[in-house]
Amino acid sequence: MSNYLIGVAGGIACYKTITLCRLLMKAGHDVRVIMTDNACKFITPLTFETITRHRAYTGEFDPGLAPDIIEHIDLAGWADEFVIAPATANTMAKIAYGISDNLLTSTALVFQKPIIFAPAMNVDMYADFTTQENMRRLLRMGHRIIEPGVGEMACKASGKGRMSEPEDIIEYLFADKILAGIRVLVTAGPTVEPIDPVRFISNRSSGKMGAAIARKALEMGADVDVVAGPVTADLSGLKVTSVQTATEMLNAVKDKLGNSDILIMAAAVADYRPADYSDIKIKKTADDMNIRLEKNPDILINIAPLKKDMQVFTGFAAESNDVRENALKKLEAKKLDFIVANDISRQDIGFETEDNEVSMFFSDGTAVDSGKLPKSGVAEIILEKAYDIFRKKNGTL
Ligand SMILES: Cc1cc2nc3c(=O)[nH]c(=O)nc-3n(C[C@H](O)[C@H](O)[C@H](O)COP(=O)(O)O)c2cc1C
Structure with missing residues (x-):
C-alpha cells in the first residue's frame, strides 16, 4: 500500500480525478488531495473528502491547524507518489520555474522525488511553445508526464490535450517500472x-x-x-x-x-x-x-x-x-x-x-x-x- 498525493489544478478534467482517486482507494492505497483555488471552482473539496476520507487540502494558510503541522512539508513527507491531475498549463509553468505560491506548488518544491503530471488543456494551449518548453523543462528536472490523449474537448476543439483516462493513469502508475534509475x-x-x-x-x-x-x-x-x-x-x-x-x-x-x-x-x-x-x-x-x-x-x-x-x-x-x-x-x-x-x-x-x-x-x-x-x-x-x-x-x- 502506498500513500498517493493527488494535486488537482483548475481544469475541466477535475471530474476525472474523482475516478482516479476511487481507483487508487479501491486498489488499497491511501489518497490525499491538494486542490488549487481554481480547482475548487470546478469541483468542491467535499467531493474529494468523501471519496478519500481525508480533508481535501486547499489553502496554504488555512486557520485552525495544529501548530505542529506545516502542510506543504508534512504532505510532501507523507507521500510516496505525487500525481498532478489535471495538470494545468499554469501549474506546470509554475513548478517548472520553482514558483511556490499555493499549497500545491509549495508541496511540489518540497517533494524530492519525480512528480507525475497528467496535463489537460485546450489543444492550442497544449501545443503552445511555452507549454511545450515548460514540459521539457519538467522532464529535464526528472519529473514524468503522462501524455494527454487526442479527441474532442470540453471547449469543442478537437486534438491533443484531453487528460489521460483515469484507468490509463492507473495503468501507468502501477506498471512495472523495471527501467527505474536506468x-x-x-x-x-x-x-x-x-x-x-x-x-x-x-x-x-x-x-x-x-x-x-x-x-x-x-x-x-x-x-x-x-x-x-x-x-x-x-x-x-x-x-x-x-x-x-x-x-x-x-x-x-x-x-x-x-x-x-x-x-x-x-x-x-x-x-x-x-x-x-x-x-x-x-x-x-x-x-x-x-x-x-x-x-x-x-x-x-x-x-x-x-x-x-x-x-x-x-x-x-x-x-x-x-x-x-x-x-x-x-x-x-x-x-x-x-x-x-x-x-x-x-x-x-x-x-x-x-x-x-x-x-x-x-x-x-x-x-x-x-x-x-x-x-x-x-x-x-x-x-x-x-x-x-x-x-x-x-x-x-
Ligand atoms: C471553464 C474553464 C476551463 C479551463 N480548463 C483548463 C484546462 O483544462 N487546462 C488548463 O491548463 N487551464 C484551464 N483553464 C484555465 C485555468 O483555470 C487557469 O489558467 C488557472 O489560472 C489555472 O490555475 P491553477 O493552475 O492554479 O489551478 C480553464 C479555465 C476555465 C474558465
Missing part, C-alpha cells in the same frame, strides 16, 4: 544532408518507432533522452535534442553517451551526403546535374570504441532483402548487443505505419521475432530485451 538514449527519425540552402537528401523515416521506444522507456521508469532528426512523429513531452545531419547526430550522441546505460539507435541516418555544399541556391540552368556524394560517418562504428562494458547498444537494420544475413553482419561489425531488423519490403509495417514487426538478433547467436504489433508493443519487447542484457552485464542476475 538512462536510455534513443535516436529517432531521418537525418537531412543539405545540397544547397533549399535542397537536401534524406531518408524515409517518420521517427514513430524511435518516439514509441522513448515513450515506452519513460513509462517503464527510465530517464530518457532523445536525439532526433526532423521527424513528423509527435515528440511532445520528451526530452529532445534536435539535429539535422548525420554528423550533428553523431556529435549529439557522443555528448550524451557517457550518461547513458542503454542506447537504442532507431534513427534512419543518411549513409551519404553531398560532397560539395553550395551556400547559394543552385540555378536550374543545366538540363541535368550530378551530385557527388561522400560517405557519412557511421555513428555506431564511431562510438563503438567509447562503449563501456556495462552499456547496452542496440541498432536497427532496415532491410529490403536478406534481412537475417544483413542484420547479422551489422551486429558483428558494430559490436552491438543486439540488432533489431525491419523488413521494409512489407507495406503493412515499418515506415510511417502504426504497426511494426521485427526480428531481434542477439550477440549470443539467438533470435526472437516480435510478431506484428503496434509500435509501442514492439518498443516494449525491445526495451525488455535491452533490460535483460543490462541486468546480466551489471551483475544483478
Whole structure:
C-alpha cells in the first residue's frame, strides 16, 4: 500500500480525478488531495473528502491547524507518489520555474522525488511553445508526464490535450517500472544532408518507432533522452535534442553517451551526403546535374570504441532483402548487443505505419521475432530485451 498525493489544478478534467482517486482507494492505497483555488471552482473539496476520507487540502494558510503541522512539508513527507491531475498549463509553468505560491506548488518544491503530471488543456494551449518548453523543462528536472490523449474537448476543439483516462493513469502508475534509475538514449527519425540552402537528401523515416521506444522507456521508469532528426512523429513531452545531419547526430550522441546505460539507435541516418555544399541556391540552368556524394560517418562504428562494458547498444537494420544475413553482419561489425531488423519490403509495417514487426538478433547467436504489433508493443519487447542484457552485464542476475 502506498500513500498517493493527488494535486488537482483548475481544469475541466477535475471530474476525472474523482475516478482516479476511487481507483487508487479501491486498489488499497491511501489518497490525499491538494486542490488549487481554481480547482475548487470546478469541483468542491467535499467531493474529494468523501471519496478519500481525508480533508481535501486547499489553502496554504488555512486557520485552525495544529501548530505542529506545516502542510506543504508534512504532505510532501507523507507521500510516496505525487500525481498532478489535471495538470494545468499554469501549474506546470509554475513548478517548472520553482514558483511556490499555493499549497500545491509549495508541496511540489518540497517533494524530492519525480512528480507525475497528467496535463489537460485546450489543444492550442497544449501545443503552445511555452507549454511545450515548460514540459521539457519538467522532464529535464526528472519529473514524468503522462501524455494527454487526442479527441474532442470540453471547449469543442478537437486534438491533443484531453487528460489521460483515469484507468490509463492507473495503468501507468502501477506498471512495472523495471527501467527505474536506468538512462536510455534513443535516436529517432531521418537525418537531412543539405545540397544547397533549399535542397537536401534524406531518408524515409517518420521517427514513430524511435518516439514509441522513448515513450515506452519513460513509462517503464527510465530517464530518457532523445536525439532526433526532423521527424513528423509527435515528440511532445520528451526530452529532445534536435539535429539535422548525420554528423550533428553523431556529435549529439557522443555528448550524451557517457550518461547513458542503454542506447537504442532507431534513427534512419543518411549513409551519404553531398560532397560539395553550395551556400547559394543552385540555378536550374543545366538540363541535368550530378551530385557527388561522400560517405557519412557511421555513428555506431564511431562510438563503438567509447562503449563501456556495462552499456547496452542496440541498432536497427532496415532491410529490403536478406534481412537475417544483413542484420547479422551489422551486429558483428558494430559490436552491438543486439540488432533489431525491419523488413521494409512489407507495406503493412515499418515506415510511417502504426504497426511494426521485427526480428531481434542477439550477440549470443539467438533470435526472437516480435510478431506484428503496434509500435509501442514492439518498443516494449525491445526495451525488455535491452533490460535483460543490462541486468546480466551489471551483475544483478
Ligand atoms: C471553464 C474553464 C476551463 C479551463 N480548463 C483548463 C484546462 O483544462 N487546462 C488548463 O491548463 N487551464 C484551464 N483553464 C484555465 C485555468 O483555470 C487557469 O489558467 C488557472 O489560472 C489555472 O490555475 P491553477 O493552475 O492554479 O489551478 C480553464 C479555465 C476555465 C474558465
